[in-house]
Amino acid sequence: MSPGVRVLRALLFLLDVGGARVLASGKSMGTEIDFKYALIGTALGVMISAGFLALKICMIRKHLSDQDSADLRNTAPDAQVIEL
Secondary structure, X not given: OOHHHHHHHHHHHHHOOOOOOEOOOOOEOOOOOOHHHHHHHHHHHHHHHHHHXXXXXXXXXXXXXXXXXXXXXXXOOOOXXXXX
């Protein structure tokens, strides 16, 4: 058996993954999903993701506009200004 498998088994054992949960009444605890909290978590995740995406888009736009204005300033430094 490879060392990676041994480490993974030890980690899963320590985390008690897959262990049976038993209530005080003696009934096995099933996998119950509380949809209210699932929806709240999903909505929070979507809002955080959308905010991060909007922030990244704004940063890219600002960076591009800064580059464009820097390019305009540096295009013709030796050009003569003609005043009428």
